[in-house]
Amino acid sequence: MSKEEARFPPCFFLGLYLILITGQAISAATDREVLLQLKDHLEATNPIRRGAYARWNASDSSPCNWPGITCNDADRVTGINLAESNINGEIFPNFHLLPELTHLDLSSNTIGGSLPADLNKCSALEHLNLSANVIAGELNLAGLTNLVMLDLTSNRFNGSIRSNFPAICANLVSLNISSNSFSGDVTGCFDKCPKLEYLDLSYNLFDGYIWQGFQKLRELFVSENHLNGELSSSTFASNCALEILDLSTNNFSGTFPGSIANCSKLTSLDLRDNAFMGEVPSGIGSLSELNSLRLGNNAFDRTIPEELLNCSKLVILDFSSHDFGGDIPEIFGRFVTLDHLILYGNQYTGGIESSGILKLPDLTTLNLSKNRFSGTLPVEITTMPKIKILILAYNGFSGSIPPAVGGMARLQLLDLSYNKLTGSIPLVIGNLTSLLWLTLAGNDLTGNIPPEIGNCSSLMWLNLANNRLSGRIPPEISAIGSDPNPTFEANRREIRQVTPVSGDCLTMNRWLPASYPPFNFVYMMFTKRKCRTTWDRLLQGYAVFPICSNSSSRILSRGISGYLQLSGNRFSGGIPPEIGRMRNFSMIQLDGNRLSSRLPREIGQLPLVIFNVSSNQLSGEIPHEIGGLRCLTILDLSQNNFSGELPSSLNGLSELNKFNVSYNPWLSGMVPSTGQIATFDHDSFLGDPLINFSFWLNGGPSFGSPPAPPPPARNSSAAGGGGRWKSVLLGVFIALTLAFVGTLTRTAVRCWRRRELQALVEEERRRRNWAW
Structure with a gap:
């Protein structure tokens, strides 16, 4: 045997061979152990509601079949998807122990804390999605240089992003960090992102200048920041690949460059809420794919270029909030492809008919609110063939609502609020079975609510507040919103x-x-x-x-809930008990009317969150069934004539945060020292002389129990002469004196006790607010 063979015996080579062929299994076992650590981490922070990770089986030799886990051909873990898995707590700190991990999705959970520093060691990561969580702190991912997609939408990140960009830009294709609190100057951050196609910085606090020209950028969203500066003609190069551009709600200024015509693939252009001025670029007319153009709230000239009519696919045109006066320009009536025309917030005084906009064949939405239109409502609005949403609020329209409105069978939202309309609500309103919203508030309408309104089976949101409507509330109103599904399905x-x-x-x-x-x-x-x-x-x-x-x-x-707002009218009579059928309604406001009689017990059958009947003439006892409205947050019964005792069931309304029974002089009972009602101060009981705060902190009369009656007086049948009468009179005098002194003493004690209780209640309220 040679020296070399003696130094490396055959068993050594056998061992080396076994290591080489089993290395794959050892590595796989390591991945499995890391995932079991992850499972332990998640189960420790989420003891009740758990995601699919709870089914990871420790007895499995390989994790590759576990839910949410992806492996490569070598059985190495490359992907973890725990989106929507009810995860709380902080991010697991050991993802870097999975060296082949390329995809990590923890989106749509409630993960908090800050990013662990070790996440930077996941050098193989290509896709990282942490969106829709509550992660806070500054961003530090500069080590993830292989990232292709990064999504941090809807978290609580803050601070600058400069330490990350352009450090991780080399391979980045998609970046979404919208809806956070990032700040600082972003000028130049993305100049070295050669592959970037999708960039969303919207809804942050960024400033600076974003645009230096991106060769491959297809979608750019930077809305609701503090970006500024002017866009030069070189902004949009000849090879512009943009399909969506959203610069809305920033501080951009100057003229908008006509070179936007180079972006021939553009489908959506949103420039709203900036300080652009001058002419609307005629080059926009070259954008044959454009379907949405939003120019509202800038300082563009009134003249609209004829070239824009060449946008043959344009369906949404927003030219709102420009303070234009006079008549609506007739060019708007020539955009025959439009289905949404938004002209609110101008100073138009006429031209609704002459402009031709009421004859646009495909128009489904027309918003002319907040202008200066006057006179009667043009009956031509009722002939629009496809109109679904019609908003004419905040103008000066007068006269009555035309009966022809009953022929607008496709109408889903009608807003005529805050005009000067008079007359009654037309009976034909009952023909609008697709109507979801009807808003007529703030006019001068009179007469009754027509019973035919009950035919509006889709009507979920009805607002007739602040008119001069009168008469009884029709029982038929309980049928509104009973079956909105056909409209929703359409x-x-x-x-x-x-x-x-x-x-x-x-x-x-x-x-x-x-x-x-x-x-x-x-x-x-x-x-x-x-x-x-x-x-x-x-x-x-x-x-x-x-x-x-x-x-x-x-x-x-999960569901859709509606509301009924009839406040500030002159309705009289009782509230119809049929109101208990309105099972799809969570808010009912009937305050500021002349309603009388008892409050129907059927109210307790509704899923109410807000119930307001203040400033009426309602009487009788407060139904104890109201105490069953466990989701009620606001209950206002003030300024009525309710009598009897406060029902003890009210103390179980654990969600109640506003409660008022003031100025019901016949209402009686004790306010408890504990429970939900005890959290409200004396302002909730002003003008209720028969209401008392209980004055025993431990024990004492329960909620709703009246004070104990005084002991009966002794019966004396003795007759006698003048001396006896003098004794009787003296006794009466002494008794009255003692009673007066006793009353003063009890009043003083009660006041002292009430102040002491109120102090304790206020301390409890402060404690709860601090805890919340």
Whole structure:
């Protein structure tokens, strides 16, 4: 045996051979162990609701068949998909122990904390999706130089992105970091991204200048930032590949370059809410694929180039908020392909008929709100063949609503609010069986609500507030919104998605007010894109937020809920008990009328979140069934004539955050020292002299129990002479004196106790607010 053979015996070569052929299995086992660590991490932070990772079986020799796991031919883990897996807590810190990992999707969970530093070691990662979580802190992914797709949409990231870009730009094709709180100057960040095709920076706080020319860019979204500067003619090169360009809601200024004509593939151009000025570029007319042109709220000239008529596929034209006066230009009536025309927020005074816009053959949406139109409503609006959404709010229209409106069979939204309309609601309104929204608030309408309105089976959102309507609320109103599904299904069958009538949430707020749950919590976070998505889903009958589907047990489900707003009119008589059939309604506001009689117990059958009947003349006891409305957040019964005791069931309304029974002088009972009602201060009971706060902190009268009666006086049958009468009179005098002194003492004690209780209640409210 040679020296070399002695130094390396055959067993050594056998061992080396075994290592080489089993290395693959050892590596696979390592991947399996890392995934089991991941499973332990996820189960520790998510003890109740768990995703598919809970089915990962530790007894399996290979993880490649586990749900959400992808492997390559060598059985190495290359992909992890845990999207929508109910994951809380922070990101697992050891993904870098999977050296072949190229795809990681943790989107649509509630992952928090910040990005772990070790994520930078995942050098093989090509696709990383962390969108729709609550991850915060600054972005630090500079080590992921092989990324092709990065999606961080809808998180809580902040700070600058400069340490990441252009560091990870070499292979990047798609980047979406929208809907965060990123800030800082982005000038030059993406100049060295040669493969970038999709870039979305919208809904952040970026400033600087974005455009230096991207060779392959197809879609660019930078809306709702603080970007600025002018766009030069060299912005759009001859090889422009853009298909979608959204520069809306920034600080761009100057004239918009006509070189946009080089972007021959452009389908959508959104320049709204900037400071562009001068002529609308005639080069836009060269964009034969353009279907959406939004120019609203700039300072463009009034003249619209004839060349734009060459855009033969244009279906959406937004020329809103330019303060144009006079008549609507007749050129708008020649865009024969339009199905959405948005001209709100100008100063137009006429031209509705002469411009020809009412004869556009395919128009489904017309928004002329916030102009200066006056006179009677042109009857020609009722002849528009395909109109579905008609908004004429905030003008000066007068006269009556034309009866011919009953022939608009396809109408789904009619908004005539805040004009000067008079007369009654036409009976033919009952013909509009596809109507989802009817908004006539803020006019001078009189007369009754026609019973025929009950035929509007799709009508989910009815607002007749602040008119002079009178008479009884017809029982037939309970049938509105009873079957909106045919309308929703018809919208779902549309090939093209239903587009909102405007891009701002303020307009949507008029139809879904901030007081209408759950929008009171989310409007402040809504972006234009989210408003568009929300609006589209509503028109198609898809749920946006969970709603209360069972009033007694607070079961939340996905569905569509409506509202009934009749506030500020002159309705009289009782509330019809048939109102209990309105099972699709979560908000009913009848305040500021002359309603009388008892509140029907059937109210307790509704999935209400808001119920307001204040400033009426309702009487009788408050139905205890209201205490079964477990989702109720606002209950206002103030300024009525309710009597009897406060029902104890109200104390179980655990979601209640606004409660008012003030100025019901015949209402009695004790306000408890514990429970939900105890969290409301004295302002909820002003003008209720028979209402008392309980004054025992431990024990004492229960909620709804009256104070104990005074002990009966002793019976004395003795007769006698003057001395005895003097004794009796003296006794009466002493008794009255003692009673007066006792009353003063008890009043003082009660006041002291009430102040002490109120202090405790206020401390409890502060504690709850702090905890929330």
